[in-house]
Amino acid sequence: QTVVTQEPSFSVSPGGTVTLTCGLNSGSVSKAHYPTWYQQTPGQAPRTLIYSTNIRSSGVPDRFSGSILGNKAALTITGAQADDESDYYCVLYVGSGISMFGGGTKLTVL
Amino acid sequence: QVQLVESGGGVVQPGRSLRLSCAASGFTFTSYDMHWVRQTPGKGLEWVAVIYNDGSDKYYADSVKGRFTISRDNSKNTVHLQMDSLRAEDTALYYCTRDGLVLAGRNFDYWGQGALVTVSS
Numbered sequence: 036q037t038v039v040t041q042e043p044s045f046s047v048s049p050g051g052t053v054t055l056t057c058g059l060n061s062g063s064v065s066k067a068h069y070p071t072w073y074q075q076t077p078g079q080a081p082r083t084l085i086y087s088t089n090i091r092s093s094g095v096p097d098r099f100s101g102s103i104l105g106n107k108a109a110l111t112i113t114g115a116q117a118d119d120e121s122d123y124y125c126v127l128y129v130g131s132g133i134s135m136f137g138g139g140t141k142l143t144v145l
Numbered sequence: 146q147v148q149l150v151e152s153g154g155g156v157v158q159p160g161r162s163l164r165l166s167c168a169a170s171g172f173t174f175t176s177y178d179m180h181w182v183r184q185t186p187g188k189g190l191e192w193v194a195v196i197y198n199d200g201s202d203k204y205y206a207d208s209v210k211g212r213f214t215i216s217r218d219n220s221k222n223t224v225h226l227q228m229d230s231l232r233a234e235d236t237a238l239y240y241c242t243r244d245g246l247v248l249a250g251r252n253f254d255y256w257g258q259g260a261l262v263t264v265s266s
Contacts, residue, residue: 036207069250073190080240080256081190087250124190128251132204134180134192 037061039127041137047115047144055140056107057125063106068127070108075122120144147171147255149241154260165226165260167241174222178244181226183237231264
């Protein structure tokens with residue numbers, strides 16, 4: 036059974052840099068999985084930050100960037116701000132028409 | 146502007162059925178694949194199903210395959226999710242989303258406000 040893995044929680048200091056990752060229990064993540072990253076704050080629908088590995092969605096600050104690091108997809112926040120404190124989800128296209136979400140990472144900025 | 150408005154949520158007993166609808170506006174509906182994504186209370190997101198822009202292909206998460214059916218009416222700009230044999234674990238907020246990428250890849254760029262489904266006896 037395919038599982039998309041994310042760190043359950045992460046903490047970063049204001050102004051700091053943090054890298055969240057998105058992996059597959061069955062192997063490596065590549066661009067062919069079209070990694071997408073969403074940010075969700077309580078009571079709101081998710082918002083796209085990054086799609087197709089590293090394309091920033093319209094209006095997303097350039098402190099958010101996406102990449103493949105080793106065998107995982109990665110979301111890096113450079114110069115974290117207080118309002119970046121949110122839940123972050125990655126989604127991978129795993130083939131046969133199916134997408135899968137990771138379990139999400141709760142990011143704390145303190 | 147793009148709008149997605151879900152309806153049809155409610156409380157239903159285990160084993161019964163419910164049909165969600167999503168009314169889309171503000172874009173050329175026939176150009177985009179449409180998805181359902183759900184979120185259990187206080188928990189994470191789960192992709193549920195997709196229907197391609199012309200209705201030619203449909204795919205489902207293993208957790209709902211054989212019980213849920215996605216459909217669309219391109220003449221009415223609506224997408225539906227027929228949920229049969231509902232289980233307690235189907236309790237969630239169900240979002241209708243648009244896949245903003247016409248070619249390769251997926252990007253759920255617009256979301257509705259969600260329809261709450263509660264499965265309980």
